[in-house]
Amino acid sequence: MPPKSADSASLTTHQNYIRQSLKCMSGLLFGLYFVGALALMFMALHLNNTSREQTTFYVDKAVESRKLTLESTIGDYAFWGDAYTNMHVSVDIDWAFNRYNLGGAMYESFGYEGVFVIDANDNNIYSVINDVLSDSNSMSSWLGQSVDRLVQQARDLAVDEEVVSAVIALDGHPALIAAAAFTTGGDRNVEELPGSASVLLLVDRLDSDELIALGENYGISQLRIPTDTTDASKAPSITLETYSDMPIALRWDTPRPGSNMLLWFSPIFALGFLLFVYITRFNLRATLAAASKADRSHNESKRLQAELALRANHDSLTGLPNRSLLEERLRTACYEAQQGGIHLAVMLIDLDGFKPINDNFSHHLGDQVLVEVARRMLAIVRPGDTVARMGGDEFIVILPGVSDQHAVSAIAERLLKDIADPYLIDTINLRVTASLGIVMSNGHVEQPLQLIQQADSAMYQAKQEGRNNAFWFTEGLLHQASEITSLRNDLQKAIEEQSFELHYQPQIGSVGGKVVGAEALLRWTHPTRGSISPAAFIPVAETTGQIIPLTLWVLDTACRHLRQLADEGINLPCIAVNISSMHLLRANFIATIRAMLDKHGLQAGQLELEITESVLLNHADRALLTLQQLKEMGVNLVIDDFGVGFSSMNYLKVLPIDKIKIDRSFISGVDSNLQDAAICQGIISMAHHLNLRVTAEGVETQGQRELLAESECDYLQGYLFAKPLSFSDFRVFISRVNQTPA
Incomplete structure (x- = not known):
């Protein structure tokens, strides 16, 4: 028998190697298949148990509700x-x-x-x-x-x-x-x-x-x-x-979703196993002829290179141009506008209420919504226009060669309308809206990206004015953005240097006229602009997250002053501090409050935290848990600005509060307007039936005081008694009022 050639020996070696490799791979895949089947069974059991627990919960809830x-x-x-x-x-x-x-x-x-x-x-x-x-x-x-x-x-x-x-x-x-x-x-x-x-x-x-x-x-x-x-x-x-x-x-x-799932998947698993055996046998034969497919591998490599080049300039989810291609097309549009004496428009579109879809359903569902939004936008714009995805739920539309604002407004209205139509994704009916910022230009700009920044400023203003609308960029927005940036920087410097002051507005008992508490109010005197209203810098602080260090300073200062009053023998039952929902939802908020009380040796009941009902608009479950923990600590909880929210009455049933503060808008007319008087009396009566105490803020006249006292309002606060006082003046005020015979 003649000896085997080198090529023949090499081929045999390759075949043995392929066979051994396929055996190992087949064994591994079979093991994974088996593990998957076990996982499916455990998942079915878990689904059945979960269904049983859920129905038990709802039966209890049904009887309790009845x-x-x-x-x-x-x-x-x-x-x-x-x-x-x-x-x-x-x-x-x-x-x-x-x-x-x-x-x-x-x-x-x-x-x-x-x-x-x-x-x-x-x-x-x-x-x-x-x-x-x-x-x-x-x-x-x-x-x-x-x-x-x-x-x-x-x-x-x-x-x-x-x-x-x-x-x-x-x-x-x-x-x-x-x-x-x-x-x-x-x-x-x-x-x-x-x-x-x-x-x-x-x-x-x-x-x-x-x-x-x-x-x-x-x-x-x-x-x-x-x-x-x-x-x-x-x-x-x-x-x-x-x-x-x-x-x-x-x-x-009880529904048995797990058992139903097994009924559906068992035939699929059986069919999959048969396919697995068949494919393994087929691959064994096909792989032996792999050498003849070298040219296909070369073509595949070229295809992959082209796909990578496409992905480099397009969003992988929606297929729209990404930021790099967007910048290139924006520069081209600006150049063509300059040369042709025409205009272009840039729109920045941000979806309203998109984050809850990801949080409450799934990111997969959110991705499908983004794909559908992109499809709807492409169906509206002209063939030469550009729709790009900036990232997240932000999109950019470039409209070159537009004639006037009316044409752009018509496109913007269609975009807002079509985006707001319902989305049926995986049998779930979803709705989102959009806020849209628009800027027009003749192309003569130093940097084309400035147009995106200007459209972003206009979009932010659209959100501020209620969302689901469009807003045109104006030069005034640049000044406003500059003012906010300057205020934010100055505020950060003030936080670092702690150049704030805490004033206190006394709260007076309607019976006896003694000081029963005080609200701590933050004051900031700017080195060049003078006194700045909290209404101007608090919203900026909440937007930038600076509200957290600000509130920590207020809490620490208020607790320190309360401790100082106690050491001097001046009795002040409690001090109230306003808390933003952003701070309340922080994971370490409970620990922060406990640390403040321990640091200054105060009882929990000496601290009141004032919140607004908006704390339940987002992450209601987490907010309720935090409030319940504060209640268990003994901290007093107060709803501020009561009566102006859209569902104050409903929140009274779930919030573990001790007191409500009637908004000053009702107090101002309580002695001259029958409706305001009726509302105040109704709130006070309702609160007392719920074992809640009531504070009226904004009391400025003796007539208001007398009517509120007749209505059995517990506490009064306002300019009739005192404006917000510095700590030293407040200390004198307490001593004077509480030593005066009732």
């Missing part, structure tokens, strides 16, 4: 002067039942099957069952159990106008029962009678249909009471503790 609605309803009727007059001692059937005050309306409007009144001698004197006026003493036979203990608890809570509720078993179904003692509700026109209070009871029976409807409101399928032993043994379920110590179990059908 109970809170019942408690709120009975409170509205029991703590009502008319109900006290007509139902407390003796029942006015005509008022209660015939006139729908405590009769059919309770069943038709709220679905409450039972309405009962228990008099001071524990007699059932009024019964409405399933919208039918029933005989007295029918309550016990209908309920099948005694509720004397619940009635007594309601009487015990009558002073505080609180409601007591429980779950009972009624005809084999759960029912919510609430009890509240009749009170005058603070109605001064209703005389309060001596003796034990009559008690109103409402019963909300949750039969099978109502349980199903209740569950569907929270995305729960077939919420029910188990019908047999098999059904009762299935998970998930919750147990309702009842008034009679006979627990009731609730069961529902």
Whole structure:
């Protein structure tokens, strides 16, 4: 047998090497495939468990929400002067039942099957069952159990106008029962009678249909009471503790997304495995002929080089020109405008509210929105125009050869309209708007990039004026930007040199007229511009982040002054400091407050933090957690400028606050404007019902003081008592006022 040639031996060696390599790779891929299958199974199990936990949470929430609605309803009727007059001692059937005050309306409007009144001698004197006026003493036979203990608890809570509720078993179904003692509700026109209070009871029976409807409101399928032993043994379920110590179990059908996912993916995995075997065998043959594909490799290399060149000048996500290509086209447009005596326009477009999409959904979803925005913009501009992505959610549009501002405005309006249309991404309906800055030029600029800077200034002004609009660049914007930059630099120098002063405006008790606290107010005297209003430099500080060191200085100085007053024997219960939402959301804010109190040896209750309701507009969960931790420390929390926000009333339910400050815009007309007086009285009454104290700021006249005192406002603050005082003057003021007999 003749010896093998060198080429033949080399080919054999290459084949063996390829075979061994493919075996190793196949083993590795099989292992990864197996790990992926296990991961999928664990993921399915996790999804099922998560679904069960979520539905359990929503079932609890559904029952609790139903109970809170019942408690709120009975409170509205029991703590009502008319109900006290007509139902407390003796029942006015005509008022209660015939006139729908405590009769059919309770069943038709709220679905409450039972309405009962228990008099001071524990007699059932009024019964409405399933919208039918029933005989007295029918309550016990209908309920099948005694509720004397619940009635007594309601009487015990009558002073505080609180409601007591429980779950009972009624005809084999759960029912919510609430009890509240009749009170005058603070109605001064209703005389309060001596003796034990009559008690109103409402019963909300949750039969099978109502349980199903209740569950569907929270995305729960077939919420029910188990019908047999098999059904009762299935998970998930919750147990309702009842008034009679006979627990009731609730069961529902839980989605199993993990199991469904496995049903979908199992065939895919099986098919993938078969494809894996086939492809491995195919690759074994194909790779042996790799030498004949050298020319393809060369062509592929050229293709990759061309793709890299394209990526160097285009955005990888949207395919739009990137910054480098944009600058080149902007220089070309400026040159052509100079040579041809024409104009060009530059637009800078920034999306409004885009960041929450990434935060609340996913960056993948946000990327798809950016791709769709780019597509819509390209559909509007002319063939010779340029749409480029600057990065993030900023885009640049270059419009060469435009005739006048009207043509540019028409394009800008179309851009704003099309961008604001809904985006349906992965079955999710999203909306974003845009703020647009526009600048026109004849091309005679020192640096073409100045046009982008000018468009950026105009865009910022568009955001300041409400977003979702366009703003044209003017020379005044340059001056404004220069002023802000100068103020920011001077502010930083003032922070480094601590050239600020803290003034205090006293807060006076409406009863007794003594100083009960003070608000710390920051003052800055510029070396050349004189006194600068906080309204001018605080917004700049919040934009640049300088508000953090500023607030730290205010906190430290206020605590130091409070400690100094205490050491001198001057009693000042607390000092209030305004806190920005940016600082409140810092991770170390709680530790900062604790360190300040420890440093100056103060109790937490000696410090008040004033916040505005805007703290909940972004990152509400984190803000609420921080406020709750401050509350647990004992720090007093105050809502400042109450009444001017769009949802102040709603925030009172969730914010763990101690006090509210009525905005000065209501106080200024409280003694001359009936609406302002009514608003103030309403706020004070509502706050007191929520166990909150009230401060009125901006009190400037004796008439305002007298009316607020009559309305039982707790504290007063304003020029009537004192303007903001330096620390030395404030110390004298406290000593003088608090030593003066009331």
